[in-house]
Amino acid sequence: MSLSRLRSVVRCDVVKAFASSSAVTKLFRPCGEVTSACSTQRRNVTQHNTKPDWNRAVSEAEKIVGYPTSFLSLRWVLSDEIANVALHLRKLVGSNHPLLKTAKNLIYNGKNNMQAWGLIVLLVSKAAGHSPEIPDMEQDKAAGVLHSQRALAEVTEMIRTSHLVHKGLVNMNSRQLTAGEPDDMMFGNKIALLSGDYLLANSCSELANLRNQELVELMSSAVRDLAEAEFLGERDEQNNPLPSRPVPEASWEPASDWDCILDPLPMGGVQGCLRREWVARHVLAAGALLGKSCSAALKLAGHNSELQTQGYLFGCHLALAWQAFLDLEAFTGPEPASFSLVGAPMAFTLQAKPELYKYIEAGRRSVQDIDYHALYRAVVEGTGIAHTQQLQRQHVDAARHVLHRFPVGDARAALANIIGAMRHDL
């Protein structure tokens, strides 16, 4: 399969597509159809409970593709470097370096667990099936996926984890350090940087072992996208993201086209349009990796480039739907102490009431200086939540639309379950 074929087909201007929501709803069929197609499997899973349960959807899905994909497998526990890191992590206990929190989240994963990423790659692999030309040796017959796809799923998780770990570095430049603290923080940074590099280096060699250079290029571009995500828009001194200042719709620049997913995401027309900014931010930070991984899984199975593109869109939409779902979470229960300032509800609210931007500006030094209560009230009283739900539905529908391309089967049903579980009853 030539690179030019990949290049020529992809014209997924996600930024543009979601700038005009009507186009999306027209393009994609309502979600009801897909759900009914896989209702039998779904009923088994959800009958004891009226609303779909996330954890159950995930653990049912894990059974479908064999053992869970977590990279915390025995191989890793036995590795020298990881043992080394664990040893050093213990020294950090008692300090408040964010690496500890990242490590904890890796082990006790809740709703936003990252293992689910590798799982989705495996489910997509199984749902799509593979070309009959692939020799038996390369297949995991019991699970219905290829060994190479399993390796790819592991790479996806490693890249994501590496990114989260590097994101957790403390900026030592701006920090007002209290006595005794700098050593801990410096040491924590060192370990975080090295652990992230270790994961990245492992992804490099795992990818190289797949002996598919188009795949290496695609996945490397996902690493690049993750790095780019950390530079998008305004930041406080700890690099926490802030939304950019909203500008009225009349002065938005046209969104630029994006012809090839190997090219970096264009930023034309993003500035000041907070909905586009939300899409761009989360395509870079999440959608690119999941989308490119799904696309790569289909490439490994010998599917044509058109389906590979659909795989990319599936992962991308799923990641965005997921993100919108997480953004909404802060507004489902009691008022939280803080919430994401670059979440979709906040973006819609700010765009509608630009005068609220003064609260954001208060957080230029640190997001901790922000009056979250005032912003929370504004979001709850405005239409931001309703808009976010609508946005999430669009992405869910788009993802389901792709799912429909795959033959009916347990993996497809499990993916539909996972998508179905991303719903809040507000």
Next chain:
Amino acid sequence: MACLSSSRLCARVQDKLMCQFGHKVRRQTVFVKLKPPGPSPLRLFGKTCQRVTTCGPACGTGVHANTGSARRLASSLQSTSTGSLPDYGTQIVDPYRLLEDDLNGIYEDIRTELQKNTNQAELNTIATYYFDGQGKALRPMVAILMARAVNYHVYGENSALLPSQRQVAMISEMIHSASLIHDDVIDQSDFRRGKPSVNVLWNHKKVAMAGDFILAVASMMIARLRSDDVTLVLSQVVTDLVQGEFMQLGSKETENERFAHYLTKTYRKTASLIANSVKAVALLSGADAGACEVAFQYGRNLGLAFQLVDDLLDFVSSAQAMGKPTAADLKLGLATAPVLFACEKYPELNPMIMRRFQESGDVEKAFELVHKSRGLEQTRFLARKHGAEAARLAAEFADSPYQKGLAVTADLVLNRIK
């Protein structure tokens, strides 16, 4: 004897010939000398660097073993016994001048490649910061030199540099810079290459991300070469770099273990990049497995010599008022070759090594003991041995200006003063 045991460790595979002229080398004292004419001296990898004890198969035996061994012997002896630029037959080859056209614009090309891959202005600024053309471009130079030498070896006089080989030269510099950027955050260094280091100027998270970005772009470039073997060889570099960095966090209890640990770390942190990138260019030229292995061993020996000299300069350059911080490695808690050698004579260094020179006065005391011992001399000897081995391996390729350049490069690395 430290000298004996260490040379056994790293020169296990080297043949008698090597040992013989090893003795000659030891006798001569002038090592850190004024820079040779031509390119200015090099200092690239800060204090750090990588696997040595496993020297691999006996270097070079078997490949063209019967051609010109007498001449090689002569020239090797000459190069080591004079301690200065030897007379390589008729002309003195300056590799930088030889490759002027190939190296010209290499930093611009890297910057363009990075710029093409991001729409974030600040990311572009940080990522291109060290590609300002101020570096000595040792890695790209060695890669291109080897590429041309191997091409000449395989295809004869009319061979040209392949675009893919030049790409590998760029990639080697990019991987190197990505590791420098992460090193800067880890070591909190203030200056590099005569300007403030990245971690002083920018947010540390962004700096870490910029390092990841450079690596990602480099690995996209590798993938575009569409060679499975080259990708495997270069992905090994990244793994080695990280493993070397992890090795640097720990140390070993016993002296023998410690020296082996140091050499392995030196291989992984410095030599692997050079060795594997010259191997990659050899693979791209279509050379046979034997020639690729000679290229690899050349790079490995050159890299080891380079880092040993680096570790040595960390002790002596201050004495010569070079205007750089003294004993930077000691201050980072690292015991490099000179300290490990000095340990033989002054066992009181052992507890200091174990506590990573953290108690007050440790750094000064260790510095003094190293100078009182023969540690510097022994390090110099070891570096020289690896340099001589690199020159010997270079002679296995067909005679050409580039092949001579490889030998000269080994000398440049040994004779650099900063």
